[in-house]
Amino acid sequence: MSGDKSKNTSFGTKILLGIRPHLMLLAALFLLMIIMSFIAPNFLTKGNMLDIMRVNSIKGIMSIGMTLILLTGGIDLSIGATFAVAGAVAASLIGGGYSDYATSNLIKLPTLIAIIIALMVSAMIGMVNGVVITKLRVEPFIATLAMMTFARGITYLYTGGYPINFKPIPDSFAWFGKGYFLDIPVPALIFIIVVLVGGFVLKYTCYGRSLYAIGGNRETAKLSGIQINKNICRAYIVMAVLSGLAGIIMTSRVASASAVAGEGYEMDVIASVVLGGTSLAGGKGTIIGTVIGIFILGVIENGLNILGIPTYFKIIIKGLIIILALGYHAFSHTSKKRKVTV
Amino acid sequence: MNENIILRMNNISKSFPGVKALQKVNFEVKQGEVHALLGENGAGKSTLLKILAGAYTKDEGEIYINGKIIENMDPKTAEELGISIIYQEFSCLPYLSVAENIFLGRQPRKSNGLIDWKKCYEDSKKLLDRVGLKVDPKTLVADLKVAEQQMVEITKALSKNAHIIVMDEPTAPLTQREIDNLFLVIKDLKKQGVSIIYVSHRLVEIKEICNRITVLRDGCYIGETEVASVTVQDMIRMMVGRNLTDMFPRSNAEIGGKMLEVDHLSTADKLKDISFHVRRGEILGIAGLVGAGRTELARAVFGADPISEGTIRMNGEVIKINSPSDAISYRMGLVPEDRKRQGLILRMNVKDNTTLASLKSFIRLGKLNLFEEEKISLTYMNKLKVVTPGIFEKVNNLSGGNQQKVVLSKWLCANCSLLIIDEPTRGIDVGAKVEIYELMNELVRGGLGIIMISSEMPELMGVCDRILVMHEGTITGELMRDKFSEETIMAFAAGQHPETEEDKNVRR
Amino acid sequence: MKINLRKSLICINQQKLIAIFLVFMFLGFTLAKPEFASSYSINNILCTMALYGIASLGMTLVILTGGTDLSAGSVMALSGVIGAGLLGKAFSAANPVSLPFAATVLIALIFSGLIGYLNGIVITKLKIAPFVATLAMMSIARGLVYVVADSVVQGVSGSPITFMNDGYSLLGQGKIGAVPVQFIVYVILFLIVFVFLKYTRTGRSIYTVGGNIDTAKLAGIKTNKIIVLTYTVSSILVGISGLILVGRLSSASTVAAKGYELDFITAVALGGTSVAGGRGSVIGTLLGTAFLAVLNNGLDIVNVKSFYQYLIKGLILVFAVCADLFMNKRVKKS
Known part of the structure; x- marks a missing residue:
């Protein structure tokens, strides 16, 4: 009984403890929301909130994967391309998917199987990334840069450069991008699930702890019996599968797959993860931080949209915010350090 | 020898949070002498040297160079005053040429402001000749041997017109022949009027090369004396300052059966035909000079580096260890x-x-x-x-x-039953050292086996039940506790007493 | 000594390898399609080399310090729209400014340099990793491209600035004898950067900073200054590439040079410059650029579809880096 009770109370405090390092970011997020709600009266409506959820869930799903990658001290630039590959594969295999390029129309499979195949193709891309990085010891930056070109090429090869549209889109597939479950948009729901699983994995599994250890000090991790190559490979596979999932959801939402889909997404995703306090050097970061990072960028984008600010101002502001936020991180960090040595 | 005092450090104190690293330490160096700074790890040697180099600021005390008081020592001032430090980890840039490393940031220039590479190479050649290093100044440092890199560091110091060169454990990575060469260079520098502050744990070397010693212990100044007037034993007494038996509590653990047995283990690059065993409740020491292959042995047994030949048995059973995680599953720890x-x-x-x-x-x-x-x-x-x-x-x-x-x-x-401990007390202060030894004793009393690798002879002799000595990738000797002596171990470590076949059989 | 010589030979091999590949590739394409060796095609190759090469020179400097510059593509576009916008001769131009060619070039390059300077400041003062700092700058500079373009052409947001100007035409399309002007510009800049890196203390400091920043500090090098300078110079070079692009098309597009930064990094990495910093040369980058230019033009001429080109480029990059790693491992072992 008493054990139960202590667990219950500690659950609440645990959440608080989890959030504490991100208080500044969280405060920034709330401040932003308050400002936005003053400037744009329809900002704080339920519809708009759900919209923010839905819009950001796609990059959000990828950000969770990217958090794992950055924790190992790696990076993945190929996620935008993987996003497109998965979208194209799924669209071409699903009944109703139609393209002017004949090979895209050859095989039709049930929706679920098509999606699984698309995810498996993504997983293979991730596995190749992982193997090239761990076995051939190519730097992640270069390895995934090459994969980005390569996977994009595969997409062009597969689609012939033609978009794949739907005539018509099957309901079973449309549900992923446009459907609702208990009033929540399905993409947002999938995002929430990915966040919860990601948070659980990082906090409560050996695998999660291993990722921190590998990024924190690879040699120590190895000498403590952690299998470096296997764990890193897995992270790239998870990353690729999540990118593929995001690509499929996007394809469903816009009812079209294109060879240029997801171009440049890697940069946005990395930005939101880093904004959430995850270190590019590895070993430091949390899912909560990433989620806050995503929403800070998301809320800004949404607010600026409501205000009708042109796209280019949005990207300027986004860039400035990344610099300011990270500059603040670095600044507060060094001042803390100084205190310790004095 | 010139009797000029070129450097005098008076009553230097320095504290870090919770630690008094130095308390009123005195240190003086004459021109053209080799002066050894002695002390155990944590005695305050490196703190003192860092203050000299301007990397730390002193809390108290005065520094005089050539009789002139220096108020604010910073790295730049130190360099201008002719103080150069050659650290254990060399700071050469591997992918630049020897000449460029020597003149880093000070490359000679022509009147038009462009770098005069010809002069740079020529000047380097001249400086390299002074230390007798015969390499082309255009060679990349990455292509040099460790000893050659060290010479480049010394050359770099000379190029800055250094009057005082600090050498921190300069012989640690060197072979005997390279050490001989280094000593020739040091003697030559001495003749040229350069003073050398020499930090080393190898007391025999200090006898050979140094003129005077200053001893520190626990951050305090213990004394200064002519090398000629003391023996190695005296030096140890000054450094350790206490009875060795107090320092090294005995375990009195009951020594049981063999747990780990290694037979004919070899690796691709370092280890050759190594066989030994560890018993339950035993602390097995592994001695040897740096580079003898001790750490490599630990890593190979633990699965961190691949083994090319040999078998490992745990409690009589042959086991296959391909990675540290395998080793851990057999309850080993490193x-x-x-x-x-x-x-x-x-x-x-x-x-x-x-x-x-x-x-x-x-x-x-x-x-x-x-x-x-x-x-x-x-x-x-x-x-x-x-x-x-x-x-x-x-x-x-x-x-x-x-x-x-x-x-x-x-x-x-991780519930380990065999612990391999590599340099257990490196960089740990004296009090904590004793605690670590006691802990090790407690563990073997609980039935663990411990392999302890150490470069500190007193520690090995004080703690271990048995000592293996390594030399260039092989085991050259084995000593039981009653046969421990620094001379024998040193001789084995230098490869002077090649082991007979008979000895090897006994060990198996 | 003999052993050392052999080791150094292995070291240079990465560049030699690329050079050998280059020759074979050239022969291969010529055999497959004789028109590959035509003056028209060679001209194309030289122009591609100039466009990518000048920016890659800048990228080399940045990578030598151990950094990276992802804002290069955006800076290229920014330099282009500023240069073209200030001419005041754009179709449907709404801006009252009308400057001569030389002034527009100067101002465009000053702004490019300013972006690089800011990159450097953010990296050294705010201590943000170069990857993220320049990623943010990529976004900001691209936004500025739109701001400039929209204030010049007040039509649909994001419209290109199209214009006629002899200066730009000369830069992007002109020839002196048989050689494209832009290639001559490239050669001149290449020589300047080469001399800078090899024969000036500042140039050597770049290697030192990238090799080991602590050693650099100990050697009295003002590391922050060097880094800021490197990013500034790099961005100016990138800006020049941007102006050439504008000159070639007589039009400055808002989406110009998107993703080019990765091509520049590829050229540098192909040339054997270590992405970890401190090791490499512009000669390698020259070879890497030539390699990419020949490959692109060759694949176009033998009519390989663009999607195969993607695949081939990806494979080559991994191959080049693996070769580099492999050789380094051998050097370390021996």
Whole structure:
């Protein structure tokens, strides 16, 4: 009984403890929301909130994967391309998917199987990334840069450069991008699930702890019996599968797959993860931080949209915010350090 | 010899949070002498030298160079005053040429402002001749041997017109012939009027090359004397300052049967035909000079580096170890030589480091039981008397001794039965050292076997039940406790007493 | 000594390898399609080399310090729209400014340099990793491209600035004898950067900073200054590439040079410059650029579809880096 009770109370405090390092970011997020709600009266409506959820869930799903990658001290630039590959594969295999390029129309499979195949193709891309990085010891930056070109090429090869549209889109597939479950948009729901699983994995599994250890000090991790190559490979596979999932959801939402889909997404995703306090050097970061990072960028984008600010101002502001936020991180960090040595 | 006092440091004190690193230390160096700075690890040598180099600021005391008081010592001033330090880890840039490394940031220029490479190479050649290094100045440093890189460092110091060159353990990575060459260079520099501050643990060398010694212990100045007037034993007494028996408590553990047996182990690049065993309740020491292959042996046994030949048996059973995780599954543990780079994850907290090697055992119902983790870590923290504000403190903020205890906790937590400890007390202050020894004794009393690698002879002789000596990748000698003597060990370590076949058979 | 010589030979091999590949590739394409060796095609190759090469020179400097510059593509576009916008001769131009060619070039390059300077400041003062700092700058500079373009052409947001100007035409399309002007510009800049890196203390400091920043500090090098300078110079070079692109098309597009930064990095990495910093040369980058230019033009001429080109480029990059790693491992072992 008493054990139960202590667990219950500690659950609440645990959440608080989890959030504490991100208080500044969280405060920034709330401040932003308050400002936005003053400037744009329809900002704080339920519809708009759900919209923010839905819009950001796609990059959000990828950000969770990217958090794992950055924790190992790696990076993945190929996620935008993987996003497109998965979208194209799924669209071409699903009944109703139609393209002017004949090979895209050859095989039709049930929706679920098509999606699984698309995810498996993504997983293979991730596995190749992982193997090239761990076995051939190519730097992640270069390895995934090459994969980005390569996977994009595969997409062009597969689609012939033609978009794949739907005539018509099957309901079973449309549900992923446009459907609702208990009033929540399905993409947002999938995002929430990915966040919860990601948070659980990082906090409560050996695998999660291993990722921190590998990024924190690879040699120590190895000498403590952690299998470096296997764990890193897995992270790239998870990353690729999540990118593929995001690509499929996007394809469903816009009812079209294109060879240029997801171009440049890697940069946005990395930005939101880093904004959430995850270190590019590895070993430091949390899912909560990433989620806050995503929403800070998301809320800004949404607010600026409501205000009708042109796209280019949005990207300027986004860039400035990344610099300011990270500059603040670095600044507060060094001042803390100084205190310790004095 | 010139009797000019070129450097005098008076009553130098320096404190770090919680530690008095130096208390009223005096140190003086004459022109053209080789002056040894002696002391155990943690005695304050490196702090003193860093103050000299301007890397730390002193709390108290005066520094005089050529009789002139220097108020604010910073790295730049130090360099201008002709002080150069050659660190153990060389600072050469591997992918630049020898000449460029010598003149880094000071490359000679032509009147038009462009670098005069011809002059740079010529000048380098001249300087390299002064230390007798015959390499083309255009060679990349990456292509040089360690000893040659060291000469480049010395050349760099000379190019800056250094009057005082500090050498920190210069002979550690060198072979005997290279050491002889280094000593020739040092003697030559001495003749040219350069003073050398020589830091080394190899007291025999100090007898050979130095003129005077200054001894520090626990941050205090112990004394200064002519080398000619003391023996190696005297030096040890001054450094250690206490009875060796107090320092090294005995375990009195009951020595049981063989647990680990290694037969004819070889690796591709270093180890050749190594056979030995460890018994339950035994502390087996491995002695040898740096580069003898001791760390390589530990890593090979632990599966961190591949083995090319040989078998390993655990409790009589042949086992296959391909990775550290295999070794851990056979209940082995490795406390590596470089704690910060190999033993700990500095930005993780005490708890996460403690449970790092045994995470799987905390899985309950498919998830890590954090509560259990905290409880167990706390137990080890208390058991090993780790001084820390709590288990959530980052290990980076702990002192060396406490960090080492966390590494030990990690292996105890993994329920290890054979511990390989590489340089257990490196960089740990004296008090904590004794604690670590006591801990090791307690462990063997509990039935563990320990392999202890150390470069500190007194430590090996004080703690171990048996000592193996390595030389150039082979085991050259084995001594039981009653036969321990520094001379014998040194002789084996220098490869002077090649072991007979008979000895080898006995050991098996 | 003999052993050392052999080791150094292995070291240079990465560049030699690329050079050998280059020759074979050239022969291969010529055999497959004789028109590959035509003056028209060679001209194309030289122009591609100039466009990518000048920016890659800048990228080499940045990578030598151990950094990276992801804002290069955006800076290229920014330099282009500023240069073209200030001419005041754009179709449907709404801006009253009308400057001569030389002034527009100067101002465009000053702004490019300013972006690089800011990159350097953010990296050194705010201590943000170069990857993220320049990623943010990529976004900001691209936004500025739109701001400039929209204030010049007040039509649909994001419209290109199209214009006629002899200066730009000369830069992007002109020839002196048989050689494209832009290639001559490239050669001149190449020589300047080469001399800078090899024969000036500042140039050598770049290697030192990338090799080991602590050693650099100990050697009295003002590391922050060097880094800021490197990013500034790099961005100016990138800006010049941007102006050439504008000159070639007589039009400055808002989406110009998107993703080019990765091509520049590829050229540098192909040339054997270590992405970890401190090792490499512009000669390698020259070879890497030539390699990419020949490959692109060759694949176009033998009519390989663009998607195969993607695949081939990806494979080559991994191959080049693996070769580099492999050789380094051998050097270390021996």
